[in-house]
Amino acid sequence: MTHILSVSVLNKPGVLTRIAGLFSRRNFNIESLNVGRTENPEISRMTIVVNGDEKTLEQVQKQLHKLINVLKIKELDQTQIVERDLILIRVKCTRQQRSEIIQIADTFRAQIVDVAPDSLMIEATGTEDKLEALTELLRDFGIAEFVRTGIVALSRGQVIER
Amino acid sequence: MPKMNGGQIIIESLKKENVDVVFGYPGGAVINLYDALYSSDIKHYLGRHEQGVVHAADGYARSSGKVGVCIATSGPGGTNLVTGLANAHMDSVPIVAFTGQVPSSLIGKDAFQEADITGISLPITKHNFLVTDVKELAKTIKEAFFIARTGRPGPVLIDLAKDVTQAEMEFEYPDKVDLPGYNPTFEGHKLQINKAAKKINEAKKPLLYVGGGAVISGADKEVRELVDKAKIPITTTLMGLGIYPENKELALEMLGMHGTQYANLATTEADLLIAVGARFDDRVTGKLDEFASGADIIQIDIDPAEIGKNVSVDIPIVGDVKRVIKELLPYIEEKEMGEWQKYVIDLKKRYPLKYEDDGSETIKPQYIMEEIDKYTKGDATIVTEVGQHQMWAAQYHKYQKPRQFITSGGLGTMGYGLPAAVGAQVGQPDEKVVLIAGDGSIQMNIQELGTAAAYNIPIKVIIFNNNYLGMVRQWQEFFFEKRYASTKIPAPDFVKMADSYGIWGRSIDKKSDLDKALKEAMEHDGPAVLDIHIPQEENVYPMVPAGAGLKDMIEGEK
Ligand SMILES: Cc1ncc(C[n+]2csc(CCOP(=O)(O)OP(=O)(O)O)c2C)c(N)n1
Ligand SMILES: [Mg+2]
Numbered sequence: 001m002t003h004i005l006s007v008s009v010l011n012k013p014g015v016l017t018r019i020a021g022l023f024s025r026r027n028f029n030i031e032s033l034n035v036g037r038t039e040n041p042e043i044s045r046m047t048i049v050v051n052g053d054e055k056t057l058e059q060v061q062k063q064l065h066k067l068i069n070v071l072k073i074k075e076l077d078q079t080q081i082v083e084r085d086l087i088l089i090r091v092k093c094t095r096q097q098r099s100e101i102i103q104i105a106d107t108f109r110a111q112i113v114d115v116a117p118d119s120l121m122i123e124a125t126g127t128e129d130k131l132e133a134l135t136e137l138l139r140d141f142g143i144a145e146f147v148r149t150g151i152v153a154l155s156r157g158q159v160i161e162r
Numbered sequence: 163m164p165k166m167n168g169g170q171i172i173i174e175s176l177k178k179e180n181v182d183v184v185f186g187y188p189g190g191a192v193i194n195l196y197d198a199l200y201s202s203d204i205k206h207y208l209g210r211h212e213q214g215v216v217h218a219a220d221g222y223a224r225s226s227g228k229v230g231v232c233i234a235t236s237g238p239g240g241t242n243l244v245t246g247l248a249n250a251h252m253d254s255v256p257i258v259a260f261t262g263q264v265p266s267s268l269i270g271k272d273a274f275q276e277a278d279i280t281g282i283s284l285p286i287t288k289h290n291f292l293v294t295d296v297k298e299l300a301k302t303i304k305e306a307f308f309i310a311r312t313g314r315p316g317p318v319l320i321d322l323a324k325d326v327t328q329a330e331m332e333f334e335y336p337d338k339v340d341l342p343g344y345n346p347t348f349e350g351h352k353l354q355i356n357k358a359a360k361k362i363n364e365a366k367k368p369l370l371y372v373g374g375g376a377v378i379s380g381a382d383k384e385v386r387e388l389v390d391k392a393k394i395p396i397t398t399t400l401m402g403l404g405i406y407p408e409n410k411e412l413a414l415e416m417l418g419m420h421g422t423q424y425a426n427l428a429t430t431e432a433d434l435l436i437a438v439g440a441r442f443d444d445r446v447t448g449k450l451d452e453f454a455s456g457a458d459i460i461q462i463d464i465d466p467a468e469i470g471k472n473v474s475v476d477i478p479i480v481g482d483v484k485r486v487i488k489e490l491l492p493y494i495e496e497k498e499m500g501e502w503q504k505y506v507i508d509l510k511k512r513y514p515l516k517y518e519d520d521g522s523e524t525i526k527p528q529y530i531m532e533e534i535d536k537y538t539k540g541d542a543t544i545v546t547e548v549g550q551h552q553m554w555a556a557q558y559h560k561y562q563k564p565r566q567f568i569t570s571g572g573l574g575t576m577g578y579g580l581p582a583a584v585g586a587q588v589g590q591p592d593e594k595v596v597l598i599a600g601d602g603s604i605q606m607n608i609q610e611l612g613t614a615a616a617y618n619i620p621i622k623v624i625i626f627n628n629n630y631l632g633m634v635r636q637w638q639e640f641f642f643e644k645r646y647a648s649t650k651i652p653a654p655d656f657v658k659m660a661d662s663y664g665i666w667g668r669s670i671d672k673k674s675d676l677d678k679a680l681k682e683a684m685e686h687d688g689p690a691v692l693d694i695h696i697p698q699e700e701n702v703y704p705m706v707p708a709g710a711g712l713k714d715m716i717e718g719e720k
Binding site for chain 2: 013017025058067070
């Protein structure tokens, strides 16, 4: 089972090492980990995707809490979030294939960010599923290389029910 | 305000934290700190190895209940602390360790005696800091002490770039810490406490299982009241020994791999297990799904991560053990001794700890422990190394009060005992401190005899000399057909060794000599080493083989 944790941490030296070290030491599996700045310059937000049962998840959260520089941990309800992953992908392509690839990119609302005689670079954002679908389609042309950021996610604003 | 340098700021900060004793070993990277120490009132104990220094700070902390402080230089000084930090981390011992670091301009350049000690110690400290700016120094020390001693205590390391101890500024010690990510829970949840009380009042076969957390929290009075009021039999872990007087009726003493049969049987049969500051370690539980399998579990611990880590818990209460039990007590019904209580008391009679005594001149290790218990009337601090002797010390001495038994539990560190005994004696100068050592373990930090001699620290070192790494040999006997691979260890002449340090020493191998030798060692005005030859192939019983259930004990002789 995949869980998405949103973790606020104080920007102190070594905080990333502490968190990464905790995961390997305690034998927890990280699927992806993303760190970025937030509205507060002293605080960073990590989005960590972990795999494991409820019990493992509980231990992960409790152990993270013990780190002095961890401020807040929230498991995101996957039905109530906006999640995004970004991919940069360089596809091999001949002159003839170019327009077909551009069409595919358009369908996925992806951008062409670099054009070379024998390749195209595409930038796309979206959920993991969407990016995987895109990658699959492009595989036929030959993928030279790609890189993904891993998920970042935020909870949606509250819906007022009446 | 006058300016002072970083070294002096550290001394002033230590005074603010009421530190009057530090253990350390100097070197280039901490030379400014030592210069400041030289003209201060803080008493510095020079060890003979940094591992000795950190274990001494640990023993000091365990015996006194205060934070232990140690100092080491950069590079090898810091790396020599590693075992001691891991040891303190496993047993939740509050230590603040200062290490020197190369000047900030050289960090990362593989400078002389540079080692990334904050990186190395990251998984074995509660927290650590690298200070590269003198402005951060006092604040960091304040935070380090706060983190070390509050919540679930642990070691905190402060790595000091050399220029920080040289740089000057005005000293100002903050009154408050600013640690937004660190908020231990002290107060137990009311509703949970009520639920627990109800469960305890209703239980037919309740059992208290108490660990080191209760000792750290200072909950002996509360635990005693709980046992006496509700007539709940009590067993303790190795770390919890002494929390309740072991000569009392409902005391089942230690449980686990080398626990008493009555404690292990009672655990197996209980219908309610109340875990207090204990963490369901594998040496305690044996096979997990057979551990207290008929019992509901209440767990009280200050560390939420310990709850549900190894077993599922029915009623968890996060909070300081002492406070939680205090809150709990008014809701607990007073009870009389019932069937269950009579049953466990009967178990004690049916399955006592026992060993064979053939009436010869052989000195049995269990007998030595009984004699020490008799001699000290239970009023001594027993420190141990790691091995069979440690288990005999746990089993055959009847502990009366907390902090009376000091041992490396979680990490099982051979070489811990001697330096820890030095520290324990410094922490409680008026206590009789007796080290129960193995002939193997004591050789791991034997250089600390030099520390005991130099400061005339009157520890009594009793060596259980079996010429073996006995605990490993026992496993080889049971599970490897007596193939004693690398466990025979010829001992040096410990008396000559003691003598070379100017320490009183004696060696005996006859039972009839024990009384007198023990008395002489105990009454000697200063440190003493008593080397006692015990049977080479004596075993520790009972024993639950690793991975077996608690009821499947090997009973032992006769
Ligand atoms: C530093 C360290 N190395 C190895 C071990 C493994 N070990 C556990 S007990 C033991 C034997 C200890 O021998 P000794 O001190 O003579 O005690 P005895 O068991 O003979 O009483 C060993 C080697 C350990 N616990 N610690
Ligand atoms: Mg031995």
